[in-house]
Amino acid sequence: MNIAVKVEGVSKKYCRTLKHTMIYGITDLAAGFLGLDQQAKQLRSGEFWAVEDVTFSVQKGETIGIIGTNGSGKSTLLKMLNGIFMPDRGRIEISGKTGALIEVGAGFHPMLTGRENIYINAAIYGMSKTDTDRKFSEIVDFAGVGDFLDAPVKHYSSGMYVRLGFAIAINCNPDILLIDEVLAVGDLSFKLKCIERIKDLQRQGNTIFYVAHDLISVKKLCTRAVWLNNGSIALMGESNDVVDACDDFLRSRYYCDSHASVTKSETLVIDKVTIEDIEGNERAEFNYGETVFVRVRYHITAPLGSIVFGISLTTCDQICVSALHTGLDGIFLDPQLGVNEVLVEYPNVRLLSGTYLFDIGFFESTALTPFCYRGMAATIKITSPFLGDGLMVMEHKWHARSL
């Protein structure tokens, strides 16, 4: 197979402070003037590796997702692939012309019109005037700036600005396209148009690098993914596996970092929340259609009277799947002093694959103010064979016939 990009042991260092940037900037420039290449390979004080020892190779026609937390080195890696920076260590081999959507609209002059900026930006991306003339109407169509074509771009809405930038960059037809988080801006229709365009490029056999925090789009667009953590590759492989691993990691770190929202009370204390299967074994991973039990142990230190118990299930994107409380079904708890228990049974869970969170709480009988509330009290991971979209599979039957 044809190798499009080969990255070998690539590292890049940055300075932490502006002072060091200036000092090293001057000494590096001076060293460059004198033809010395001093200390490029070691860290000096105040420097750190933004990308360290990254190695991978990519074949023609692949779409590679690059994921990781903020500051994990994704953009730096992309800029090195684009040739904006040279790696301090290691080497990058690229066959073909690279085009980058790193910051669309970079190089726009605010005083000039959209039309003028199209020609300037296209020239910056290396397109000739004749090519730009040929592509002009396509660019304008794609950007959808319409009547504003001859208005200065400083009067554009931020969406139009980005659309125009994206339209120019993507119409330069690079062999290797680098996309850095640009789809996050722009409205849904534009986003869909971009994704459509990216899929076109995939069909034409272009190699694409796609940096995103939107992990679902990585799963959908990419064949393989690289997960960067602190500048090094944490995992590389099939995009689904890598995204899941990264997702789990980010979530576990979030739990450690954040104090999941808790409302405490002296009189009612939640002791333990466990997820169990039908046989009473504690489990965190379930298959589609299984029965899930949530067991909540709590104790009270003073009589409370009648209370309700509420539980909600949300996705990791904070979309509520189902929020219920016992009062809705006319059930009121009457806990006694000491240890009590609530057991919730969810038979036949029809959720799609993913990680879901339980929030639980005890409320006074109107279910408005919690005595005791615990967000993200437990998580479950569901594996489902269904590839449909949405949150769950609704019970359904098909009735098709000719009339």
Added chain:
Amino acid sequence: MLTRRMFRELLSSRELIWRLFVRDFSARYRQSILGICWAVIMPLLTSGIFVIMNNSGILQIKGIHCPYPLYAVIGISFWSLFSVGLNACAQSIVNAGSMVAKINFPKSSLIIAASAQGIVDLFIRGGLIAAMFAWYGIFPPVKAVIICVLLLIPLYLLTVGFGFILSLIACVVRDTLVVLNMILMAFLLMTPVLFPVNSATLLADVNRWNPLNYFVNVPRNVLIGGDASIQEFWWSSLAALLIFYVGWRLFYLAQTKIAERI
């Protein structure tokens, strides 16, 4: 070879240089009333001040072969090829902003496009100079005009050469532009641009080693008549060519390093 790669990059970025130049040019005057007239007003103002000083006897200007206002306008126009161009070059990378760090393109295009600003200004001022010649009824031979323009090439090369180096330094240390303008002001007053220097003075001795002296005065003397120190001019031109090449080469080598510092 490195030089060949530099030339190839330059050739392949012709169109980009043109686009960037058009961009700078049209953006520069887009929201101004007087627009391009500023290129004429500035030298008239500077020369005017010196004409007044001359007439009121503060300056004693002797030994020039044409009316003093003409002399001053030509001098300041030639000088501005250097000063306007150098200023524009030194700022060009910093002004380009995020584009330098976000798009991969030959950065030397920015410098060359910026240096053309000095040429445009000189071109406009050429009109002013021609009008003044006509006003005074002096008509220099066409051959002299052509030679004079050719003799300005070394000054342009010197401008771009320094421009390459200063633009890099300005990315790292932002004081560069302030210091540059101070130095330009000092050189304008020291170099015989607006007044001739009497020989056998300290200033004349200093200016013997000042290539800008030759770059301004030799083309001007070709135009208005006067002695042209041609030998020194060639030596200075050689130095300018060297500075141009060294600046360009350093810039070419440093351009990937600069993207990360900006």
